Amino acid sequence: MKHILTILFLFANSFLATQAQEATQIKKPTIGLHFFYNDFRTAQLINSSSLGDVLKNKLWNKPQNMEGGFGIDYIQGLNKHIDLIGTFNGSWVDYLLPGNTFYGSSNFLLDLNAGAHFKLLTDRHIFTPFLIAKVDYSKYKNISGFSFAPGAGLQVNLFKEAFVLATIEYRSALSSSISNELYYSIGIATNIGKKKAKPVKIVEQPPVPVKKEIIIPAKDIIISVTDEATGQPLPFVAIVLTGADGKKLYGSTDDYGKAAFNTVSPADYTVSGLLNNIISSVKYIKKDNFGTNENQISIALTHNDPRFTLAGVVINKTRNVPEGGADVNVTNETDHSDVTIQSHVGDGVFHTQLKAGSDFTLVGKKANYISNIEKITTRGLNRSTTLYVKLELGIEEAKIGQSIDLKNIYFETGKSTLNTAVSSDLDKLVRFLKDNPVTRLEIQGHTDNVGSLALNTRLSQLRANSVVEYLTKNGIDISRLIAKGYGPSMPVAENTTAEGKAKNRRVVMKVIK
Numbered sequence: 087m088k089h090i091l092t093i094l095f096l097f098a099n100s101f102l103a104t105q106a107q108e109a110t111q112i113k114k115p116t117i118g119l120h121f122f123y124n125d126f127r128t129a130q131l132i133n134s135s136s137l138g139d140v141l142k143n144k145l146w147n148k149p150q151n152m153e154g155g156f157g158i159d160y161i162q163g164l165n166k167h168i169d170l171i172g173t174f175n176g177s178w179v180d181y182l183l184p185g186n187t188f189y190g191s192s193n194f195l196l197d198l199n200a201g202a203h204f205k206l207l208t209d210r211h212i213f214t215p216f217l218i219a220k221v222d223y224s225k226y227k228n229i230s231g232f233s234f235a236p237g238a239g240l241q242v243n244l245f246k247e248a249f250v251l252a253t254i255e256y257r258s259a260l261s262s263s264i265s266n267e268l269y270y271s272i273g274i275a276t277n278i279g280k281k282k283a284k285p286v287k288i289v290e291q292p293p294v295p296v297k298k299e300i301i302i303p304a305k306d307i308i309i310s311v312t313d314e315a316t317g318q319p320l321p322f323v324a325i326v327l328t329g330a331d332g333k334k335l336y337g338s339t340d341d342y343g344k345a346a347f348n349t350v351s352p353a354d355y356t357v358s359g360l361l362n363n364i365i366s367s368v369k370y371i372k373k374d375n376f377g378t379n380e381n382q383i384s385i386a387l388t389h390n391d392p393r394f395t396l397a398g399v400v401i402n403k404t405r406n407v408p409e410g411g412a413d414v415n416v417t418n419e420t421d422h423s424d425v426t427i428q429s430h431v432g433d434g435v436f437h438t439q440l441k442a443g444s445d446f447t448l449v450g451k452k453a454n455y456i457s458n459i460e461k462i463t464t465r466g467l468n469r470s471t472t473l474y475v476k477l478e479l480g481i482e483e484a485k486i487g488q489s490i491d492l493k494n495i496y497f498e499t500g501k502s503t504l505n506t507a508v509s510s511d512l513d514k515l516v517r518f519l520k521d522n523p524v525t526r527l528e529i530q531g532h533t534d535n536v537g538s539l540a541l542n543t544r545l546s547q548l549r550a551n552s553v554v555e556y557l558t559k560n561g562i563d564i565s566r567l568i569a570k571g572y573g574p575s576m577p578v579a580e581n582t583t584a585e586g587k588a589k590n591r592r593v594v595m596k597v598i599k
Contacts, residue, residue: 111166111208111209111210112163112164112165112166112209113161113162113163113169113209113277114162114163114277114278115160115161115162115277115278116159116160116161116162116249116275116276116277116278117158117159117160117161117275117276117278118158118159118160118161118249118251118273118274118275118276119156119157119158119159119273119274119275120156120157120158120159120251120271120272120273120274121154121155121156121271121272121273122154122155122156122157122175122177122269122270122271122272123149123152123153123154123269123270123271124152124153124154124155124177124179124195124267124268124269125147125152125267125268125269125270126181126182126265126266126267126268127147127151127152127182127411128140128145128146128147128268129256129257129265129266129267129268130182130186130265130266131145132266133266134186148428150428150430150431151410151411151428151431153177153178153179153180153192154177155175155176155177155178155179155195156175156176156177157173157174157175157176157197157271157273158173158174159171159172159173159251159273159275160172160173161203161275163209164202166205166208166209167204167205167206167208168202168203168204168205169202169203169205169216170200170201170202171200171201171202171203171220172198172199172200173197173198173199173200173220174197174198175195175196175197175198175199176194176195176196176197177194177195178192178193178194178195179192179193179195179226180192180193181193181195181226181227181229181265182265183229183265184259184262184263184264184265189226189227193226193227194226195224195225195226196224196225196226197222197223197224198222198223199220199221199222199223199235200220200221201218201219201220201221201235202218202219202220203216203217203218203239203241204216204217204218204219205241209241209243209249210243211243212242212243213240213241213242213243214240214241214242214243215238215239215240215241216238216239216240216241217236217237217238217239218235218236218237218238218239218253218255219235219236220234220235220236220237220255221233221234221235222234222235222257224264226264229263229264230261230263230264231259231260231261231262231263231264232259232260232261233257233258233259233260233261233264233266233267234257234258234260235255235256235257235258235269236255236256236258237253237254237255237256237269238253238254239251239252239253239254240252244274247276248274248275248276249274249275249276250272250273250274251271251272251273251274251275252271252272253269253270253271253272254268254269254270255268255269256268256269257269302352302373302376302377303352303376304349304350304351304352304376305349305350305352305376305380305381305382305383306346306347306348306349306350306381306382306383307327307346307347307350307355307357307371307382307383307384307385308344308345308346308347308382308383308384308385309325309337309339309344309345309346309347309357309359309385309386309387310339310343310344310384310385310386310387311323311325311339311343311344311345311359311361311366311386311387311388311389312343312386312387312388312389313388313389313391313473314388314389314390315390315392315469315470315473316470316471316472316473318343318473319339319341319342319343319344320339320343320361320389321339321340321341321342321343322338322339322361322437323338323339323343323345323359323360323361323366323387323389324336324337324338324359324360324361325337325338325339325345325357325358325359326357326358326359326360327347327350327355327356327357327371328355328356328358329353329354329355330353330354330355331353335347335350339359350383352373352376352377353373354370354371354372354373355370355371356368356369356370356371357369357370357371357385357387358387359387359389361389361391362391362393362439364389364390364391366387366388366389367387367388367389368387369385369386369387371383371385391439392442392469393439393440393441393442394439394440394441394442394464394467394469394472394473394474394475395437395438395439395440395473395474395475396416396436396437396438396439396440396446396462396474396475396477397435397437397474397475397476397477398414398429398435398436398437398448398476398477398478398479399429399433399434399435399436399477399478399479400412400414400429400434400436400450400479400480400481401434401478401479401480401481402434402455402481402482402483403480403481403482404482404483405483407434408429408432408433408434408435409429409434409452409455409481410429410430410431410432410433410434411428411429411431411452412428412429412434412450412451412452412455412457412481413426413427413428413450413451413452414426414427414428414429414436414448414449414450414451414479415448415449415450415451416438416440416446416447416448417446417447417448418440418441418444418445418446419444419445419446419447420441420443420444420445421441421444425438429450440462440464440475441464442464442467442469443464443465444463444464444465445461445462445463445465446461446462446463446464447459447460447461448460448461448462448477448479449479449514449517450479450481451517451521452481453522454483454484454485454522454525455481455482455483455484456481456482456484456490456514456515456518456595457479457480457481457514457517457518458479458480458481458514459510459513459514459517460477460479462475462477484518484522484525484595484597485597486597486598486599487596487597487598488596488597489530489594489595489596489597490594490595490596491578491592491593491594492511492514492515492592492593492594492595493511493592494508494509494510494511494514495509495511495512495553495593496508496509497549497552500545502545502548502549502551502552503552504552504553504556506556511593512553512556512557515553515557515595516557516560516561516562519557519562519566520561520562524599525566525597525599526565526566526567526568526597526598526599527566527567527568527595527596527597527598528567528568528569528570528595528596528598529550529553529554529557529567529568529569529570529593529594529595530546530550530570530571530572530593530594530595530596531545531546531547531548531549531550531553531569531570531571531572531593532546532572532573532574532576532577532590532591532592532593532594533545533546533573533574533590533591534574534577534581534586534587534588534590534591535574535577535581535587535590536581536587539573539574542573542574543571543572543573543575544571545571545573546571546572546573547569547570547571548571549571549593550569550570550571550593551569553569553593554567554568554569568598574590577590578590578592
């Protein structure tokens with residue numbers, strides 16, 4: 087009987103220890119902060135085509151074109167593999183409506199959601215992947231609705247003191263008034279329960295004589311960067327302050343070429359900048375510099391890049407506003423190199439570097455838009471006096487049913503023979519059709535009213551045929567093109583003046599699919 091009681095005691099003790107260990111794996115009440123990006127554009131593309139098409143055509147939206155915000159999380163463990171979570175998010179965005187059009191201005195977007203994390207491992211592990219299931223409520227101006235939000239994430243256990251959580255969710259709209267979206271977040275969370283304090287053993291120490299210490303105050307450090315050749319201030323320079331202990335402070339110059347570091351602790355620092363992968367001059371700050379009577383420490387750096395800076399802006403010619411999210415291809419026709427940059431959302435601005443003594447061709451690319459083809463050159467420019475080359479690149483909306491005049495297509499007088507040497511819109515048309523491979527066009531020929539109706543109708547048809555023939559010779563499938571001559575039947579100006587007649591003699595592209 088004594089042995090049986092002993093065995094029962096050991097079993098009960100082992101069971102209670104196991105239960106206690108498992109209980110420590112259940113997450114205590116936890117509060118977290120996170121930063122997130124809303125990605126409506128990629129979700130719309132996936133919804134309108136497929137995930138495979140988006141990945142194949144590299145259409146996934148870039149972080150600089152997304153709009154972010156901050157949120158608060160409350161997490162409570164249900165058991166060792168399931169955590170309940172509630173989230174409050176807020177951000178200022180230009181909302182992409184379900185019809186794939188933007189609301190038109192930035193406004194506050196409120197997100198409230200609740201659900202659970204289904205962990206594949208317990209909180210004892212450093213890295214814990216998990217699956218997500220949530221219900222989300224969104225409110226934007228007068229638009230609101232619910233979404234179902236499946237997703238996945240990774241939890242990193244930081245010394246059992248805090249958790250880093252990174253997630254991705256696909257929010258599938260349950261209401262027709264709101265849009266699908268992809269949601270990316272990263273943040274940190276920590277337990278808010280009280281920890282049991284360890285008893286502190288008090289040991290009496292003999293009094294230590296106090297040595298009077300001279301306190302050196304912290305100061306603001308102002309960095310200015312200029313172009314070495316022209317002396318102009320340089321924006322967008324990445325500034326690094328490296329302390330003697332290896333710690334780094336980061337900043338970036340503003341439109342006036344200045345970067346401010348506020349309340350910097352006294353120490354020795356190395357100051358440098360980086361722009362266009364070229365390092366600026368390097369300066370040094372000594373700890374003694376903090377002991378002066380000046381309110382701040384000012385450092386001037388110079389940057390030497392022999393290239394010119396292209397300062398461009400993409401303009402939507404249909405609505406006469408800047409257009410962001412357009413890929414701009416810049417080809418150096420002299421050394422046959424090229425680079426593609428994207429215009430900024432909001433102001434349509436793009437920048438890149440141009441080699442001296444070179445000729446360049448620029449063309450834009452954006453779904454359902456046709457771009458002008460622009461030519462610029464740095465030949466004859468003096469780098470010691472010129473830093474910026476400015477350019478405006480026009481693109482036009484080319485949606486179904488829309489007609490666009492191709493003003494730079496010319497024919498021999500009274501004939502249908504194309505003058506390809508000066509007809510720059512032919513290459514513009516080829517580029518548009520190759521960038522939009524499912525688009526179909528009607529190529530229209532139009533004339534003035536000089537001559538007989540039959541002759542003008544036949545001439546307009548032949549000219550439309552010539553444009554279609556040029557496009558097919560340059561790789562465009564004939565099944566995507568229709569040639570139609572309208573003669574003088576659709577004038578856009580009065581045929582009573584030479585100027586009006588010139589406007590009526592034109593080639594038009596109309597999007598039919």
